[in-house]
Amino acid sequence: MPLLASISRRLLSTMASGNYVAGTHSMAYVTAPNQDVAKKIAGILVKNKLAACVNIIPNIVSVYEWKEEINEDPEVLMVIKTRTSRLEEMTAMVKENHPYEVCEVISSPIAQGNAPYLDWIGEIVPEKK
Numbered sequence: 001m002p003l004l005a006s007i008s009r010r011l012l013s014t015m016a017s018g019n020y021v022a023g024t025h026s027m028a029y030v031t032a033p034n035q036d037v038a039k040k041i042a043g044i045l046v047k048n049k050l051a052a053c054v055n056i057i058p059n060i061v062s063v064y065e066w067k068e069e070i071n072e073d074p075e076v077l078m079v080i081k082t083r084t085s086r087l088e089e090m091t092a093m094v095k096e097n098h099p100y101e102v103c104e105v106i107s108s109p110i111a112q113g114n115a116p117y118l119d120w121i122g123e124i125v126p127e128k129k
Contacts, residue, residue, distance in 0.1 A: 023109035025121050026087055028080040030094055031062060031104045038076045041097050045080060050090040052124035055079040081121050084109055085128040 032038040035058060042054035057077040064071055082090055084107075091105045110118070 020112060020115065020118055022111045023084055025110045025118060026082055026084045026107045027110060028078075028082060028087065028090060028105060028107040030078040030080060030098075031060070031075045032078060033073070033075060033099060035076050037099060038078050041094055042078060042080075044093060044097055045082075045090060048093065049125055050086050050093055051080045051082045052121040053081045081110075083122065083125045083127065086125055089128070 030038075030041070032041065035056060038054075038056045042051070042056060045051035045054060055078070057079065060075050060077050062071075062073050062075050080090065087107055094105050095103060
């Protein structure tokens with residue numbers, strides 16, 4: 001059992017920074033009608049330093065109610081890594097460049113993760129001025 005505890009401690013220390021403040025960074029989720037729209041929005045976010053990275057996940061299906069009708073549409077999902085303090089600006093930029101009347105922009109704070117990766121997000125996306 002001591003060996004298992006030692007391994008667990010080493011794994012946790014390499015995965016999460018002891019001084020990381022949970023919630024400093026967030027992951028935002030945005031759906032788009034296709035990969036071209038997602039790439040355009042992702043490029044704008046990264047270029048404007050509102051996202052460190054955007055993963056575009058193809059071939060999802062969204063089932064939802066809109067204007068009293070049930071819809072089922074193919075979409076792509078963007079997973080956006082950013083600073084929590086920049087979410088408002090990021091959301092505004094997504095809305096300005098998104099074709100939907102009401103686009104999905106939801107987020108979750110990052111509680112912990114690989115310290116060098118979290119540091120990298122912080123280097124790429126500066127604090128809100």
